[in-house]
């Protein structure tokens with residue numbers, strides 16, 4: 447006996463939603479049905495927002511943060527930021543947790559990953575060429591290494607400390623203070639922990 451299921455279109459919608467992080471089969475089904483039965487007709491608006499974001503959001507070629515193709519990068523265009531302070535992070539998503547602490551008003555540089563030999567990720571996979579070009583401009587006086595507190599984050603910070611000492615010895619390099627969740631990235635840290643990590647930053651050791 448064939449079991450009755452939703453029409454193909456609904457099954458396809460559920461399958462797409464299940465691919466999203468944090469959405470299990472039950473949630474995917476519930477969201478799909480809500481979308482289709484809602485009196486507010488949210489489907490066109492949702493589809494429009496998805497298309498708009500996919501087409502118009504890119505990563506800033508300078509700092510690596512999310513940028514709008516039409517309006518550029520908000521961070522790089524903000525002339526009130528302290529150009530002498532550059533905070534280096536692993537991922538674009540690490541910037542907003544740091545910004546929310548209100549403790550930094552400098553500029554950022556996204557590495558686009560971290561050194562991880564097990565995953566075959568080496569320094570050549572990070573945005574180091576772009577970093578060198580920014581530092582060569584001569585305005586940066588302090589670099590804060592805000593990589594994660596796990597093994598890969600530490601390895602990346604150590605590599606950068608050694609590299610910067612050779613290539614840009616005049617720049618003061620600091621590292622976020624301990625206290626970040628062990629083995630975690632910045633995304634999982636709460637505001638107060640991050641604030642303490644920033645204010646207690648120390649000179650990076652080689």
Ligand SMILES: [Zn+2]
Pocket residue numbers: 506507508509510511519520521522
């Ligand atoms: Zn930017």
